[in-house]
Each structure stands twice: as C-alpha cells, then as structure tokens.
Amino acid sequence: MKNNPIKFVIIGAGNIANTYISAIENMPHAEIVAVVSKRLASPSKQKDLPAFASLKAVNLDFDAVIICTPPGLHHTSAIEAASLGKHVLCEKPLDVTLEAMNNMIATCKAHKVHLAVAYQRRYSSDNPVVKQLIDNDMLGTIFSVDLSVKNYRDDSYYNSAPYRGTKAIDGGGPFVQQASHYIDLYYWYFGKPSKISSKLNTFIHDIEVEDHGVAICFHDSGMIGTITASTATKPGFPAKLEIYTSKGYVILENDVITHWDIEGLENPTTQNSNLNTHTGAANALVEDTTNHEFIINDFVEAINTNRPPLITGASAKHASEIILDIYSSQF
Structure with missing residues (x-):
C-alpha cells in the first residue's frame, strides 16, 4: 500500500458524513481534505473542514469522493466526480432509478475510476x-x-x-x-x-x-x-x-x-x-464505525492496487432493482 494517504472530499454535510469522518480518524492511510455543501457547511464532527459549493470549485488535491447526499442525488455527484477522474465511494443505496444507476456505472467505467457502495452489512x-x-x-x-x-x-x-x-x-x-x-x-x-x-x-x-x-x-x-x-x-x-x-x-x-x-x-x-x-x-445515528472502516479500507486498497472494490456499483445495483420491483409490484 502506498505511503501517502488517499485524500477524500466528502459530498454532503449531514449525519452520515460524520460517520465517515469518525471512521477515517482511525485510518492512517486515508484523510478528508474538504467537504462539498451547497450551504457551505462543514459536518458537525469536523467544523474546520474547508467547504466548497461544488466539486469543481475544490482547489485542493484529492483522489476520491465519498457521497453522503440524499439518495436521489447520488448520480449527480458520482458522474461529476468520475468526469474529473476521481474515484467514487457512495453511501447506500446506489441511487433510486435505473437510468441514474446505469449512468453512474457507465461514467465511472468510461473514466476508469472505481465505484464502490457502502453495503457494509455483507x-x-x-x-x-x-x-x-x-x-x-x-x-x-x-x-x-x-x-x-x-x-x-x-x-x-x-x-x-x-x-x-x-x-x-x-x-x-x-x-x-x-x-x-x-x-x-x-x-x-x-x-x-x-x-x-x-x-x-x-x-x-x-x-x-x-x-x-x-x-x-x-x-x-x-x-x-x-x-x-x-x-x-x-x-x-x-x-x-x-x-x-x-x-x-x-x-x-x-x-x-x-x-x-x-x-x-x-x-x-x-x-x-x-x-x-x-x-x-429507533434512530438513524451510527456510533460504531467498524463496518464503515472496513469498507473504506477496502476502497483504499482497491485504489492503490487497481483492483475492483468488494462491493462495486454493478453489484450494489441489484438491491436497488429488487426495491424498485417491490415498489412496482403492489397489488
């Protein structure tokens, strides 16, 4: 594994962003350098993170993004990041429509960047x-x-x-x-x-x-x-x-x-x-970051060794397809 840590930009500043910040605090081979938030807000866990209104506005060196926006916006950030040549780690689910998911997967493939999804329960x-x-x-x-x-x-x-x-x-x-x-x-x-x-x-x-x-x-x-x-x-x-x-x-x-x-x-x-x-x-807060650390460690290793992450976008897409089928199969 490379000596230099993988540098991440977090997209989104809500509760789940704090989970990733807590996880990466325990990982010497990864670091968060900035956050993208339309409100220019930093996550409560790390208020001193530089905040930018868009990914293209980030003027710092970084390797990958962690998408922590609402599900229906995941594709927007993933496609933008891939177009900039940045690897993508996406919070679950991959997205909420087949078209969006297919575009995410295709764009990451076209730009030869990794797309992983945080289905750490596996x-x-x-x-x-x-x-x-x-x-x-x-x-x-x-x-x-x-x-x-x-x-x-x-x-x-x-x-x-x-x-x-x-x-x-x-x-x-x-x-x-x-x-x-x-x-x-x-x-x-x-x-x-x-x-x-x-x-x-x-x-x-x-x-x-x-x-x-x-x-x-x-x-x-x-x-x-x-x-x-x-x-x-x-x-x-x-x-x-x-x-x-x-x-x-x-x-x-x-x-x-x-x-x-x-x-x-x-x-x-x-x-x-x-x-x-x-x-x-009973609530949406995540205090134990062990499983997220596992996913991030795997993603960092995938970047450094140029192998697919354990949970790729194509693999994660299947869960969303089942969910979409549940929504469309009501009697």
Missing part, C-alpha cells in the same frame, strides 16, 4: 460465515426466508429535512432507506427473485411514501421469501433474518446468529448475541 459479524455456508450448500435446501426490518422513526425524523419521505429524492420509504442494507444482504445470499408481489401503505406519518409494507418474493429455485420493512413499528426492533432449510434453521438478529439448528453442523458464531451494534431500529 461483512458484518456472522453474515460472511452464513454466505460461505450457503455457497457451499452446507445448509441444505433453503425453502423459506423471512426478513424483517421493523424500525421506528418519529415525525421529527421526517421533518428534519424537506427531502425525507419523498419519492423523487428519498426514493421511497423504509424499503429503500432503512431496509436497503438487508435487501442487499438478501440478494447476496439468495439472488434476485423472479417475481415479487407487495403491499405497502402509509399508516402513522404524513409523508408521500410508505412507512410500512410487506413483499413476497418468489425464486426460480422454489424458495419463497418475505420482506417486511417499516418505520411505523414502535419502539423499533432488531433486524431479523430467518432461514428455513431441509436441514433445520438459522436466525440472525443484527447480523449475529441467535438461533441455530442445522443437522450435522455446530453453530459457527463467535459473536455475543447481546452485541451492542448499531441497529437503526
């Missing part, structure tokens, strides 16, 4: 162990999967910014926001459904998108999955993934195996089931 706690077991056909025939991401957000959350709870900029409600990480995990484990049927509604918030819904996912293998996503379920609950197979079952909560009964296999977890990790169930 490498959190027990998740990679379960992935390996699935890929090696160790769990038996998987016939049923239930994913539940039951969060709660009060009105102050949706009132904190005018774009929250909007279709154009937020992209939708809890499916594209709070459940996006776990829908990416669902794709990573089981692939994309061949058919989806969903029912969504708005129950307790004054927003234009859903605050609760359920999707039934049908797979070519015969597996049937359900995905529940909510910001209406008080007080907010740990994300739960239940996997039922011909050999038994596995249940994960907050990425940790909490229940295990698979014939012939011992529980592989090394995690504490009471592990205090960020769940997002």
